[in-house]
Each structure stands twice: as structure tokens, then as C-alpha cells.
Amino acid sequence: MKKLLCALLVLVTTMSFIFTGCSGNNDNVIKIGINYELSGEVASYGQASVDGIKLAVEEINKAGGINGKLIELVEYDNKSDKAEATTLATKLMTRNKVVAVLGPATSGAFKATIPVANENKIPVISGSATADDVTVDANGVKEYAFRICFNDSYQGIAMGQYALNNLSKTKAVIIMDSSSDYAKGLAKNFNEAFKAGGGSIAAEEAYVAGDTDFNAIITKIKGLDFDVIFIPGYYQEAGLIIKQAREQGIDVPILGADGFDSPVLLELAGASNLNDIYFSNHYSSLDKDPSVQSFISAFKAEFNKEPNAFNALGYDLAKFVIAGIANAEGEVTGESVKTALADTKDFVGVTGSFSIDENHNPVKAIVVIQLTDGVQSSSERVSQ
Amino acid sequence: MAGFFKKSWAVKLVSLASVFILVQLLISAGFIDSYIQATIATICINIILAVSLNLITGFTGQFSLGHAGFMSIGAYVCAIITLRIGTTGSFILGVFAGAIAAALVGFLVGLPTLRLKGDYLAIATLGLSEIIRIIFTNLKITNGAAGLSYIPRFVNWFWIFIFTVGTVLLIVNYIKSSHGRACIAIREDEIASEAMGINSTRYKVTVFTIGAFCAGIAGALYASYFYDIAPKTFGFLKSIDVLVIVVFGGLGSISGSILAAIVLALISTFLQSFSEIRMILYALMLIIIMIFRPQGLMGSKELSLSLFKKAGKLFSKKERV
Known part of the structure; x- marks a missing residue:
């Protein structure tokens, strides 16, 4: 009891010592x-x-x-x-x-x-x-x-429309990170926008952040009929998915969102595998x-x-x-x-x-950046 | 003797009430602004967490890394209840429902795991808090990884004071009872205490359940004060933070835990403007203090009022000279 009392006293006194003194207001x-x-x-x-x-x-x-x-x-x-x-x-x-x-x-x-x-x-x-x-x-x-x-749903919608209208693709595979709300939101909105525009989703696969081997997913989708891949997720996994997909001979365009924006993507995937990659971002240094x-x-x-x-x-x-x-x-x-x-x-x-x-x-407007041989080769503003 | 006992109780009650009223007056008069109130809330929540972990780790000698898990149960249960109903009554219901839920989990998990000792128990409790975190990440009602936001704030100085004092009283009195003595015996030598007829598993489970209950209260206060909770908030590092306070204050010293919670919060507040070197300074201070006070600030001793009186006399003498 006594200790408790002391402790509370200490609390109050130290507080008053520490928190005295306020900064004056300068008018300028x-x-x-x-x-x-x-x-x-x-x-x-x-x-x-x-x-x-x-x-x-x-x-x-x-x-x-x-x-x-x-x-x-x-x-x-x-x-x-x-x-x-x-x-x-x-x-x-x-x-x-x-x-x-x-x-x-x-x-x-x-x-x-x-x-x-x-x-x-x-x-x-x-x-x-x-x-x-x-x-x-x-x-x-x-x-x-x-x-x-x-916001995130806007990115998903914009990428869905970009795949349909700018790349003229109609059959998509989504490979998403099921452990993040960001990725789930992107996948949902991409899916809706893509279907609403007349496209179809050939398959929806999921991984968990931290995975490193995606060959099972890639082998599974390889036999399907599709012409574009959307990967909502972050660069750590996306880099590896791109590398493994390209090595297995999948050469369709791969789409992502601002989670791709990191130099690590290039390190993980390798420059030769980063062709025909499109991701949305807030800004591009290529903007003239x-x-x-x-x-x-x-x-x-x-x-x-x-x-x-x-x-x-x-x-x-x-x-x-x-x-x-x-x-x-x-x-x-x-x-x-x-x-x-x-x-x-x-x-x-x-x-x-x-x-x-x-x-x-x-x-x-959203900025969509294209990667060619691992470097940003073009960027365009896409508004809805 | 009985009269003396009653008198000391009265003194204690009056002093507690006056501390409460003093702070309340300072708040109303505007001397304590909402920033200091937030700091006080952080300190009090850390006190509840540290004191309850001290009961498990410091007094009973069971190395637990699961406190963040119990805290998150309290936080989520209280948040869900107050978000649905949104009255002060629902907040109190939420605090107790959260604490009971945490205690229940602590009890059920404690039964098998507390047969483990030392490092093994630490690993098991660490695993438990990770499991709880993953469950909250994947449930729909907890809104997944994004967590719950805009939880109404019902916590004010009154509730913080009541729950902090209540927790500390509960634990201090438990330690002073024969149950508490049994716990200390288990810490000192489990085999010898069992030879003396102490049912060590029973006491360990009891202590674990009380600790989880208090952590649940702390979590509920946290959720209601800081508006926003997510599974990530209650990760492994949160348990370590609490453990740091306990070790820093002294294993087996309630006043040490309280003092450490205050000191560490003040250090952290002071370092808010030095972002580049903040973590280095914080760690450096911890290392220096642990080198010079390896037993923690208070060791296993307690601050007592007589010590305070002596210090007071010293000060007043100096002032007169």
C-alpha cells in the first residue's frame, strides 16, 4: 500500500517537473x-x-x-x-x-x-x-x-481498366497475397472492374507474404488459357513470382500496383525477366x-x-x-x-x-509505369 | 492492533483519494493538458502490464513472453463491445469481458504449459501470443490485418486511476497473502516447496490467470484510449517491452515496476524529438543502467513511505540552510 502511494506521488511530482515550460508563440x-x-x-x-x-x-x-x-x-x-x-x-x-x-x-x-x-x-x-x-x-x-x-480500390479498378482498354487483354489470372488487406482489396476491385468491362478471370491463386517458392502456382496456371497476370502484393514476393513465371516460359504482360515500386524488384527478378511489366504508381520520374x-x-x-x-x-x-x-x-x-x-x-x-x-x-490520375529490361521505359497518366 | 490497522487503511484511502482529486483538479484547471494525460495513460497501462507480469515472472519465477497476447484479447473484446453498443456501461462491460476472456485463455493454456520450466515455458508462451495474433489477423469480426479503428474513447483519468490502483492492490495483496508466499517459495526452489506440500502447478496456473486477467484490463484501456488497434500492435516486441520494464524495475519489486514504467515513459517522451539517435540512446540508457544496477532499479526491495519521509526531512533541512 505504502509503496503504491509513494509511486503515485512520484508519478505526480515527476510529471509536474518534466512538463513545465511551454514554448511561446511567435507571430511571424x-x-x-x-x-x-x-x-x-x-x-x-x-x-x-x-x-x-x-x-x-x-x-x-x-x-x-x-x-x-x-x-x-x-x-x-x-x-x-x-x-x-x-x-x-x-x-x-x-x-x-x-x-x-x-x-x-x-x-x-x-x-x-x-x-x-x-x-x-x-x-x-x-x-x-x-x-x-x-x-x-x-x-x-x-x-x-x-x-x-x-486509395487502394481506385488502383485496382484503374489496373483492371488498363488491362482491358490499353493492353486489350480479356483473360486474367490473379495471384494475390492473402495475408494483406491491401492485396485483397486490390484483387477484389481488379476482379470487379475487369469483369464489368467484359473480361474474364481464368484463375485466382493465393500465396502468403514470406513465401519464396511459387512453382506450384505457376505450374497450375500454365495449362490455362489467359493473356495477362495481375499480382496484387509487395515487391519481395512479386519479384520472385515474376522470375519463376518467366523462367517457366510465361511471357504474358504482368500487372501490379504501387507495391512493386522498389529497386528490390529488379534484384529479385533479374533485368532480363522484367519485360512487359506494368504497375500503377503515384508518380514517375519519366514524366516530362x-x-x-x-x-x-x-x-x-x-x-x-x-x-x-x-x-x-x-x-x-x-x-x-x-x-x-x-x-x-x-x-x-x-x-x-x-x-x-x-x-x-x-x-x-x-x-x-x-x-x-x-x-x-x-x-x-494514376500513373502506369512500364518496365523494359528492368528499367522504367515509359509512363502514362490514366484517369477514370 | 485492530484499531491501528483500520487507521492505516483510512490514511491510505485518504491519500489515494487526494492524489486522484489533485490530478483531477489540475486537469480541470488546464495545468495537465491532453498530451500529459495521454502520457499518464501510457504510463498507467504499462504499470498494469508490468505489475501483472512481475507477479508471474518476478514473484513466481515463470518466464512468460505471452503478455501481449493476453493484452490483445482484452483490447479486441472491449473494442468490439464498445463499437457495437457505445455507452459508458458497455465500456465497463467490455473491460471486464475482455479481462475474463484473457483470464480464461490464460487458465486453459496455463494448465498444460506451466508444467514446462524456464526456456521451454518462454517458448510456449511466445508461441501462444503469436497464435492469438494470427487468429485476430484472420477473423472477420476483428477486421483482419487492418484492425479496428475509431473505437470510442471512454477512458479518462477516473477509469485509469481506478483500474491501475485496483490492479496494483489486487497483486500486492495477493503477494502478501499465504498464496503469494507460496509463489515466492516456488520461485526460490520449486522442488523444496513441493516437498513442503505446496501444489506448484495450482499456484502457477492461478498466478498465470491473474496475470492474464490484468493484461486483459490493460489491453481494454489501451483500445479505448488510443482509438485504433491492429494485430501488429500486439506483436512479440510488445511482450518484450513489458519484460524490459519488469527487469529494469527489478524482478520481484512492485514499486520497481511502477517506477520503471514511469522512468521509461519519460525517457521515451524526452527522445521523441531525436528521431535519428532515439533507439540508440534508449538502448544505451538501458545498457548503462543494467551495468550499474544489474538487479534492476529496485532489486527485490520495495519503496516504503518511511524512506520517503527521510528523504523529505533531508530536503527540508537543506532548504533551511
Whole structure:
């Protein structure tokens, strides 16, 4: 009992020591919070996004900021942990008094911050949370949550239509990762869109993330009549499936989604097997658009490497939110920024131009990238 | 003697109530903002987890790595109930249903596995928590790998305080009872204690069930406070996190577990702005402390009020000089 009492006393006293002292408000800066996975299992997404965000903010501050005020970033690491993401969103909103919070990168962690956003009336915006129910679910739109990437079902539908309309294929085999909701969602939407457009599904096979030998599946489908393969899943398994399928003599086009976007795909499959591969993505470095090319050269100058999709999304995310702050009517508060973001029309970004729809999702075209001998040979924007 | 006993109870009750009221007042006055509340919630949930694991590992000497599994059962049961009904009553129902479900699983699994010792038990409990995680990943009602989101938040300082104090009281009193003494005897020497007539399996299963029950409560509080749960949240590393708190505080010291939960949460909070070196610093601090205090912060000793009084006197003297 006594120990308990002491412990509680210690708790209260240490708390009061640690948490005293608040930062004063500077009138000449506008604070934006960064709540990203900078360490932990998905740190690569978080770090890449934050690199993009910093590049955009640097450009804007160099040009004099917005409305005479500079942008200040308040950066925290949520360890790829949902509870930590919730706590940090609270910290950024109540303690650092930010007007908007960027991130987290993954859907689960982002969703965990949305109730905090609604409670504090500060918008949270993600560049890469692609799960379908992030900004809208059966209970309606999440008032203070936005994203600037398309969702998973949109990718599945777009690839189904791409196979039918652009590649003129009508008989598909789906090989999906049955252990991930991302892959299941893609497979379902591809299946529906493909059938609705007049195609037929010859077979639907499943594997589990971590598998390395897919010869049984490939032997099974080899005897079937089909002209395209769709692999919803991530690059680790997709690379091996492509390699084993090509080695067994299957040379039909293979389609995938943004889970293919990694240099590891090339390492696993080998350059000679990566022909006639098409996957959807948020952005392509082959895009000839001048804004894309100037982003790429600025990114290379700053970080000395090629930007990937997360860099591009982070860059667009920061530009999008800062544009929202600039357009906010009256005083810049969470509420006025939210209204400005919801009213965004024809925002021009490196991942495509978009307007925000009533569900707080962007209406944007998808990029389909073709691989030839392991390198990106062409890219095209496909809108529905 | 009886009067003294009653008086000390009254003192304790009054001090507990005043701690509660003090914090509640600070919250209402705005001195404790929602960020500190979230940190306090994290600390209290970790206290419940650590104290209950300490009962299994520190006091009874059974090396368990299954705490995250029991926590996830509590979290999912409570989340599903509150998502369906959505009233404060359903939250309380959810907490107890979750805790009972976790205890039931702990009991059923404990019966065969607690006949194992040491490393074998650790592997069996690790396997158990992985099985629970895989089941939640594949069930429809738990929404698979994506987990459950937008769980209504009913937890506030009141509920956190009640459940944390309740858990600590339950476990402290259990350890002080003859059952608790039997558990310590099993830890010290299982064969000798059996020779003295202690039914070691029975006690081990009881302790395991109590531990699972408390972990279920912690999980339910977690689900209701942090809005969002997924099977991945309750992976193997979560069990290790709890074990770190227990070992860090001292195996066999309840106040050590409480202190460690607070210290580790504060270190982690402090490191939030240093993402690049965060994990290195955290690990480094753990290593340094374990080198200098291999028995943990408190060893197997407990903080006592008299110790606190002495420290208080020292401070007041210094201030006068």
C-alpha cells in the first residue's frame, strides 16, 4: 500500500517537473507539425516523406514564406507505433499549437490520429495513407482528415481498366497475397472492374507474404488459357513470382500496383525477366512535365539521389497544406485551414493535378509505369 | 492492533483519494493538458502490464513472453463491445469481458504449459501470443490485418486511476497473502516447496490467470484510449517491452515496476524529438543502467513511505540552510 502511494506521488511530482515550460508563440511564423515514422518498421516511408516535405518548405521559405510569415516545422518521430502517433498528434495540437499536422505515412497510424484532429479542430493530412476507409467510412466523412493520394480500390479498378482498354487483354489470372488487406482489396476491385468491362478471370491463386517458392502456382496456371497476370502484393514476393513465371516460359504482360515500386524488384527478378511489366504508381520520374523535372533536379541537388514516390508525395503534401494556409480566410486557425483544404480546386503537384472531393480524397490520375529490361521505359497518366 | 490497522487503511484511502482529486483538479484547471494525460495513460497501462507480469515472472519465477497476447484479447473484446453498443456501461462491460476472456485463455493454456520450466515455458508462451495474433489477423469480426479503428474513447483519468490502483492492490495483496508466499517459495526452489506440500502447478496456473486477467484490463484501456488497434500492435516486441520494464524495475519489486514504467515513459517522451539517435540512446540508457544496477532499479526491495519521509526531512533541512 505504502509503496503504491509513494509511486503515485512520484508519478505526480515527476510529471509536474518534466512538463513545465511551454514554448511561446511567435507571430511571424506559422507552425506545421510533422508526425512521421522516422524509426521502427516503416521508417523508410516516413523518412522519405519528410525529405520531400522539408524540400518544399525550404523552397517556400526562401521565396519569402506566405503572407509575410515563414513556415516552421515541428518534427516528431512516432516509432511506427499507433499509440505514439495519437500521443504526438495531441502534443503537436495542444502544446506546439500547430495549424495542421502532416502524416503519419501509413493508414493505420494515420487513422489513429483522426479522432484527435476532430477533437482539437486541427486538420491532419497524409500523403500516403491509401486504405479505403481513411477519410470516409459508414459514419460519414472525417471532417478534419485529408489525403492527397488515391486509395487502394481506385488502383485496382484503374489496373483492371488498363488491362482491358490499353493492353486489350480479356483473360486474367490473379495471384494475390492473402495475408494483406491491401492485396485483397486490390484483387477484389481488379476482379470487379475487369469483369464489368467484359473480361474474364481464368484463375485466382493465393500465396502468403514470406513465401519464396511459387512453382506450384505457376505450374497450375500454365495449362490455362489467359493473356495477362495481375499480382496484387509487395515487391519481395512479386519479384520472385515474376522470375519463376518467366523462367517457366510465361511471357504474358504482368500487372501490379504501387507495391512493386522498389529497386528490390529488379534484384529479385533479374533485368532480363522484367519485360512487359506494368504497375500503377503515384508518380514517375519519366514524366516530362516541367514541374516534375524541376522537382527532380532540386531533390537531386539537395539529397544527392533520385526521388521516389514517397519523396514526391511528401513534397506535394507540404505544398498542398501551405497553399491551404495561404488561402485560409481570416485568421489562420485549424478550422479556416480545414475549410480552405476542403475547397482546393486544381492543385498542381508533381504527383498530378487534383481537386479535393466531398470525401476529402483527391480526384487525380494514376500513373502506369512500364518496365523494359528492368528499367522504367515509359509512363502514362490514366484517369477514370 | 485492530484499531491501528483500520487507521492505516483510512490514511491510505485518504491519500489515494487526494492524489486522484489533485490530478483531477489540475486537469480541470488546464495545468495537465491532453498530451500529459495521454502520457499518464501510457504510463498507467504499462504499470498494469508490468505489475501483472512481475507477479508471474518476478514473484513466481515463470518466464512468460505471452503478455501481449493476453493484452490483445482484452483490447479486441472491449473494442468490439464498445463499437457495437457505445455507452459508458458497455465500456465497463467490455473491460471486464475482455479481462475474463484473457483470464480464461490464460487458465486453459496455463494448465498444460506451466508444467514446462524456464526456456521451454518462454517458448510456449511466445508461441501462444503469436497464435492469438494470427487468429485476430484472420477473423472477420476483428477486421483482419487492418484492425479496428475509431473505437470510442471512454477512458479518462477516473477509469485509469481506478483500474491501475485496483490492479496494483489486487497483486500486492495477493503477494502478501499465504498464496503469494507460496509463489515466492516456488520461485526460490520449486522442488523444496513441493516437498513442503505446496501444489506448484495450482499456484502457477492461478498466478498465470491473474496475470492474464490484468493484461486483459490493460489491453481494454489501451483500445479505448488510443482509438485504433491492429494485430501488429500486439506483436512479440510488445511482450518484450513489458519484460524490459519488469527487469529494469527489478524482478520481484512492485514499486520497481511502477517506477520503471514511469522512468521509461519519460525517457521515451524526452527522445521523441531525436528521431535519428532515439533507439540508440534508449538502448544505451538501458545498457548503462543494467551495468550499474544489474538487479534492476529496485532489486527485490520495495519503496516504503518511511524512506520517503527521510528523504523529505533531508530536503527540508537543506532548504533551511
